[in-house]
Amino acid sequence: EESQRLSESGREMFLRISRSARNMGQMITDMLELLRVVQVELEPRPLDMTALAHAVAESLGPQAPQLPIEVGELPEALGDATLLRQVLSNLVDNAMKYSRQQAEPRVWLGHDPALHAYFVRDNGMGFDMARAAKLFGLFQRLHANSEVPGMGVGLAIVQRIVERHGGRVWAESAPGQGATFWFSLPRA
Template sequence: MRGSNDGIWDWNVLTGEVYFSDRFKELLGYGPDGFENVYESFESRLHPDDLDQTKAAIEAHLNERVSYDVEYRLCCRNGDYRWFRARGLALWDDDGNATRMSGSISDVTERKRAEEDLLRRTEELERSNKDLEQFAWVASHDLKEPLRAVSNYVQLLERRYRDALDDEGRRFIGFAVDGAKRMRVLINDLLAFSRIGTRGKELAPVDSGKPLATAVKNLALTIRERGAEVEAEPLPRVWGDGIQLTQVFQNLIGNAIKFCERNPRIRVSAAKEGPMWRFSVQDNGIGMDPAHQKKVFEVFQRLHTRQKYEGTGIGLAVVRKIVERHGGRVRVDSSPGEGSTFSFTLRACE
């Protein structure tokens, strides 16, 4: 019993006498003669908030033979409370009356503290996410209004005074209109990124072929204009949010088309890896240096100038955030001039 590091107790229900092992008393900071071997020695040390539920658990075990496995706090010799897990089993006479109950206690203070710390951090994170979403909404609203005014007045200026402007003046107005348009897209992308963790649906079984089909449909015009081909193997059922998975496929396929100089060819497949499915989106695009492969999943990270490839630099960050919300991981394998394979994992739905 000593080797288990648990404290042992043996309670005579009829007399109220209790045997507390030396280890039991040691766990509370006492020596072998630290307190009396009676039930009151235990009950008097229970934390007030744990007293009623502990007594109820004991009564349920003695009278209804419900399993006794509880956690409570006991006051130690130094006045501090520590958490313990208690398990026990009673003996009953022929009339069904409990006569004796024996069991053990284990110190679980560190685990409880870790759980409480995790709960606190989770609550703080939830508050932070809500604050972030609220900030993003307010910021986007406050930014959109003046941006809309700037865009409208610049376009009005262009229409009314176009003939009075020289080529350079018209070019400057074009820069202003284009800048306002890019800012509007950026604000919308940032708002969408901030909402991924809070606006997603509860994960449910999803036929992953359906989000892919929706993504391809949404990209139909781009696919046709670029002469792209998208091939897909039969895809499995997974746990997911169908709308967010559509966004993942759409961003990855759109990215593959954008970064292919001619005749984009994209292949989508999936392979089982233990409890997960690994999805791959393979393309014949320009590829990238392996040194940049982690960087591309960060917000605002661009490997090329905006003049060559337009975009906000948020698309792959959205992919990463959605996949991580689903409990998966995303990566890219690529070499310059040899295309890229973006892969991500999702939990299998049997």
């Protein structure tokens, strides 16, 4: 209501303050989510990872109907269904964000029996592996905020959940070649 009374410089400052407040609110929400993930008691059970992956794909699919999410056969895992759903959701959401700008974006969920690891792969912008050590750090981003939205918390949450299950998480990529995020879990 008061914007007409502000100078151009004042309006610019107000917009900057407003954006910063929204970002701070998102950071606080993300930190609370990370704290919840670290503190919640695990309830490991045998999980149908294929069904879980289909449920995640179905819930995230409407965000980008032009982006197919392909789910392969995934072996059962021993884990907490709520937390592992979050792992898949965070990884698929990232894959969607980073491949959305492709002419034919794609996301795949699968399992490699030789590595005993699940994966989420995309054909997006990828990243330089020289910077991969930063991937799972809190508030770490490899791409400018203007390119892809996010606060740099999702992969940190993924790593903590997978490690709490006794597994490990890693990534492979090259600029312009998409990315594959791998994670291992105890077998059911």
